[in-house]
Structures are given as C-alpha cells and as structure tokens.
Amino acid sequence: MEWLDSFWSTYSTLVLSTGTNVLLALSIYVTLACGLLSLANAGFMAIGAYSAVLLTLHTVTPLPLALIVGAIAAAMIALLIAVPTLRLSGVYLAMATLAFGEVVRILILNAEDVTGGALGLNGIPQLVGLFEVISSVTVALYVFLRLAHSRIGRTIAAISQDEIATELMGLNVRAYKLVCFVIGAALAGLAGALNAHFTFFISPNEYGFERAVEILAMGVIGGVSSPWGAVLGGTLITALPELLRGMGRYRPLINGVILIMIMLYSPKGLWDGLQTLLRRIRP
Amino acid sequence: MLRLSALSKNFGGLRVLDNLDLTVPSRGVFGLIGPNGAGKTTVFNLITGLLAPSSGSIEFSGERLNGLPPFMITRRGIARTFQNIRLFKEMTAEENVLVAMGEHPQYGTLKALVPGAYRRAEDSERKTARELLSRVGLSAKAHQPAGFLSYGEQRRLELARALATTPKLLLLDEPAAGMNAAEKQELIEEIEKLEASGLSILLIEHDMRFVMGICGEIAVLNFGRWIAQGSPAEIRAHPKVIEAYLGSNDPGGN
Numbered sequence: 001m002e003w004l005d006s007f008w009s010t011y012s013t014l015v016l017s018t019g020t021n022v023l024l025a026l027s028i029y030v031t032l033a034c035g036l037l038s039l040a041n042a043g044f045m046a047i048g049a050y051s052a053v054l055l056t057l058h059t060v061t062p063l064p065l066a067l068i069v070g071a072i073a074a075a076m077i078a079l080l081i082a083v084p085t086l087r088l089s090g091v092y093l094a095m096a097t098l099a100f101g102e103v104v105r106i107l108i109l110n111a112e113d114v115t116g117g118a119l120g121l122n123g124i125p126q127l128v129g130l131f132e133v134i135s136s137v138t139v140a141l142y143v144f145l146r147l148a149h150s151r152i153g154r155t156i157a158a159i160s161q162d163e164i165a166t167e168l169m170g171l172n173v174r175a176y177k178l179v180c181f182v183i184g185a186a187l188a189g190l191a192g193a194l195n196a197h198f199t200f201f202i203s204p205n206e207y208g209f210e211r212a213v214e215i216l217a218m219g220v221i222g223g224v225s226s227p228w229g230a231v232l233g234g235t236l237i238t239a240l241p242e243l244l245r246g247m248g249r250y251r252p253l254i255n256g257v258i259l260i261m262i263m264l265y266s267p268k269g270l271w272d273g274l275q276t277l278l279r280r281i282r283p
Numbered sequence: 284m285l286r287l288s289a290l291s292k293n294f295g296g297l298r299v300l301d302n303l304d305l306t307v308p309s310r311g312v313f314g315l316i317g318p319n320g321a322g323k324t325t326v327f328n329l330i331t332g333l334l335a336p337s338s339g340s341i342e343f344s345g346e347r348l349n350g351l352p353p354f355m356i357t358r359r360g361i362a363r364t365f366q367n368i369r370l371f372k373e374m375t376a377e378e379n380v381l382v383a384m385g386e387h388p389q390y391g392t393l394k395a396l397v398p399g400a401y402r403r404a405e406d407s408e409r410k411t412a413r414e415l416l417s418r419v420g421l422s423a424k425a426h427q428p429a430g431f432l433s434y435g436e437q438r439r440l441e442l443a444r445a446l447a448t449t450p451k452l453l454l455l456d457e458p459a460a461g462m463n464a465a466e467k468q469e470l471i472e473e474i475e476k477l478e479a480s481g482l483s484i485l486l487i488e489h490d491m492r493f494v495m496g497i498c499g500e501i502a503v504l505n506f507g508r509w510i511a512q513g514s515p516a517e518i519r520a521h522p523k524v525i526e527a528y529l530g531s532n533d534p535g536g537n
Binding site: 165171 | 333370
C-alpha cells in the first residue's frame with residue numbers, strides 16, 4: 001500500500017478540498033434552487049471558519065462542537081441579513097450579497113486583535129480528516145436528495161419558475177427563500193470550519209470576491225436540477241486546475257475555455273447535460 | 284361571502300378603480316365584465332393580495348383581507364387562475380397540482396427523510412392529484428410537462444391546480460380564452476359541477492355567450508366604476524352596457 005501512502009501525502013489536501021468544495025456547491029445549490037442569485041456564501045464560509053478556528057485555537061472545544069458553532073454562526077448572520085436583502089432579486093440580490101462578502105472580509109481584516117488581520121490565523125490544529133469530510137458530505141447530500149424529491153423540493157422548484165403563482169398556491173414563498181438562504185449559509189459555514197482545520201492557516205483574502213464567484217461557478221456548472229449537480233460542479237472546479245497542471249501557464253486559459261464550453265453546450269449545468277445525453281443513448 | 288367596500292386603487296395619478304362596492308354571494312357564478320382596461324384584473328389582484336388597495340376594504344367570510352400576504356389569502360379559501368397562464372411549465376401536469384396541495388401537506392419535513400414513510404405520504408398525495416386531473420379531463424397527460432400541453436389543456440390544468448388548494452371562492456380570469464367551442468362547452472359543464480358542489484365562482488370573461496349562459500349575476504365595470512349589475516337579461520338590455528361596448532348614438536360623444 002505504499003502508493004496509497006504517497007498518493008495521500010501528495011493529494012490529501014486536494015481530496016479534502018474536493019469534499020469541502022462539494023459542500024460549498026451544495027450550499028449555493030440550495031440558494032440557487034429557489035432562484036436566489038447570492039454571492040454571500042464566501043462570506044458565510046469565512047464566518048464559519050473564523051468562529052470555529054477561534055474556538056479550537058484558544059479553547060479546548062472538541063471539533064464537532066466547533067464545526068456546529070461555525071455553521072450556526074453563519075446561519076445567524078444569514079438570518080440577520082436575509083430580512084433586508086431577500087426583498088431583492090436577480091442581479092440586485094447578487095450586488096447586495098457581494099457587498100456583504102466584502103464587509104465580512106474587511107471586518108476580519110481590521111479586527112486584528114481577534115483575527116490576526118491580514119496575517120491571518122496560523123497553526124490551526126489539523127483535526128479534520130477524511131472521516132469528517134466524507135460524513136458531512138454524505139449527510140448533506142442524503143438530506144438534499146430526499147428533500148429534492150419531496151413536497152419541499154417541488155415547492156422550491158415552483159418558486160424558481162414562478163414566484164407569484166407559487167405564492168398564490170398558498171405557499172409562503174418568503175419563508176421558503178429565507179430557510180434556503182439560511183441553510184445555504186450554515187453549509188458554507190460548515191465547509192469553512194472543516195476546510196480551516198486541514199489547511200493550517202486561514203486569512204481574509206481566501207474568502208474574497210474570487211471565492212464567491214468560484215462557489216457560484218460550482219453551482220452553475222453543476223446545475224441546480226439535482227443535488228448531484230453540486231457534487232459534479234464542486235468536484236470539477238476543484239479537479240480541473242489539477243488535471244490541467246501539464247498545461248503550464250495556459251492553465252487558466254484552458255480552464256476558462258472548458259467552463260465556457262460546458263455552459264454553451266449544457267446551459268442547465270453538467271448534471272442536466274449528462275441526463276440528456278444518457279436519454280439519447282438509451283431511450 | 285366576499286365583500287368589497289369603497290375599494291379604490293390608484294397607480295400614481297391614475298385612478299384605476301373608483302369606490303367599488305360589491306358583494307359576491309357564497310354560492311353561484313358571478314360574472315365580472317367590461318371593456319379592455321376597465322380594471323377587472325386589478326380587482327382580482329386586489330382580492331388575492333398581489334396589489335394593496337389605495338383605500339377601502341375587502342372582507343371574506345367576515346374577515347378583513349387587506350394587509351394579508353397573498354399566500355394567507357389563498358389559505359383562507361380564495362384561489363385563482365390567470366389571464367396569461369402561469370403554470371410551472373417545466374413540471375409535469377401532476378407536479379403542478381401537487382405543488383398547490385402543499386398548503387395542507389399529508390407529510391412533514393421529517394417524514395420526507397425516511398424512505399418508507401415518504402413513499403406512503405407521496406403516494407397518497409399523488410392519488411389526490413390524479414383525481415383532480417381526471418376531473419378536468421387531463422388524466423392521460425399527468426406526466427407531460429405543463430409547457431407541452433395545448434392552450435386549452437393548460438387552462439384546464441390551471442383550474443385543477445387552483446382546485447388543489449381547496450378553495451371556497453374561485454376567481455377565474457378569462458377561463459375560456461383561446462378555447463374552441465367544444466372545449467368551452469366542457470368548461471361550462473365543469474363550472475356548473477363546481478357550482479353544484481357548493482363553490483362560489485367569480486369570473487372575468489369576454490365571451491358574452493359564455494358569460495350570459497353561465498352567470499347568475501353579472502356586474503359591469505367601465506373605467507374603474509360599476510355601470511350596471513343584475514341578471515344576464517337585465518345586463519343585455521342595459522343602455523349603459525350597450526353604450527360602453529358599442530359606443531353611444533349621441534353625436535356629442537356622451
């Protein structure tokens with residue numbers, strides 16, 4: 001099993017990141033699924049990461065508790081900002097949530113006493129391994145898959161297709177959107193908390209605009225017709241740069257071209273595209 | 284059952300509805316007619332809470348509705364269809380009906396997580412949805428995406444979806460638009476059945492034969508005001524109605 005050991009020592013971070021990225025993709029999946037175009041999830045990830053790390057770094061909090069605190073902290077902030085921002089929709093919501101992400105980043109940057117400012121937090125205990133990541137992804141995926149095929153999933157799909165008609169079916173559209181937004185935030189917070197505990201180090205710049213767009217890309221590339229889309233999107237966005245390592249300095253270019261091709265030929269995301277392809281092969 | 288009192292709606296400086304009073308009885312088919320732009324759909328939007336009245340009140344079974352969000356109004360027992368069909372086009376006909384049944388779910392979130400319980404709850408909901416579809420003659424189309432249905436079928440699906448919310452009062456916004464003669468006849472029969480089952484129906488329609496044939500009482504709206512109300516025979520003979528639809532003989536234009 002020597003090859004496995006050497007594989008793990010080289011790629012463990014990549015494997016674990018794939019897991020947390022799938023969680024992030026699921027977090028944006030649940031917001032996108034009910035038609036909310038949000039760029040706040042990088043900010044929620046930061047909130048989750050910092051609150052969990054501050055606990056494990058300065059106290060003897062056990063990891064599971066720290067993870068839960070990370071998720072809940074993100075969810076609470078989400079609840080707070082949801083009240084004014086969820087009145088917006090489309091690009092206006094994207095703009096407001098983008099601003100929120102920047103506010104979080106700048107707050108962390110300036111609260112040097114607590115967060116270490118631009119230098120970030122160092123020497124985070126390595127508490128997260130394959131078990132924690134896989135079990136989190138499995139539980140989240142199971143719950144989402146079940147709900148997607150239930151009354152709740154149908155309602156969310158209806159909201160994304162026609163909000164007013166859904167409301168007039170006696171369904172509380174605002175409440176559904178709020179819950180989706182908050183659950184997305186909790187998942188992003190959990191992903192941040194997990195991620196921080198296998199990277200030694202976190203700093204505010206990891207959770208900026210680029211990360212927000214990356215998370216959105218995972219959701220959109222994968223597609224929101226099924227939670228499996230998020231799994232695909234999260235995995236692809238993590239793995240693609242690695243697979244293209246041989247391309248040298250053309251890597252970002254090829255990376256971009258591939259993503260554009262996916263959106264061009266499968267605008268509803270990879271999962272939907274694969275389904276269509278499968279149906280065509282064996283009808 | 285439904286009572287509008289001194290209801291007005293302004294869009295900016297434009298007075299779209301002016302001091303409307305109306306009582307819709309708890310049984311029977313009530314027609315709301317008037318030339319284009321008279322404000323008929325605005326009345327529906329006010330009743331269902333999509334728009335807030337500028338002044339006046341809306342009462343349903345003695346309860347004041349204005350100020351309630353639309354979903355609460357639906358839960359009080361008012362359902363509607365739309366002039367420009369608003370189905371969930373990517374969902375199947377059956378799923379469209381299932382969404383509307385979400386208001387009184389037979390299973391909660393936790394049940395959805397347990398495979399066996401989920402299956403049973405889902406099956407019983409689907410059975411109810413099928414019954415509603417067969418009621419409007421769409422049994423065979425249950426698994427077709429709503430967007431693929433014909434215009435008449437889409438209108439019937441909207442009706443089934445509205446019924447899935449178990450309304451006491453049904454608002455139909457031009458239910459016969461785009462239907463052929465046979466479809467219209469079927470629709471009349473369906474509306475009569477609904478009426479017989481104790482539902483109150485308020486409908487907007489431009490097809491006069493349809494309206495006259497089915498409504499017990501008709502109110503006529505023009506430029507946001509009532510110009511007449513009464514039985515179909517009275518409306519047909521009413522000089523102001525004829526004037527609103529055909530124009531006046533008076534060369535002065537009044």
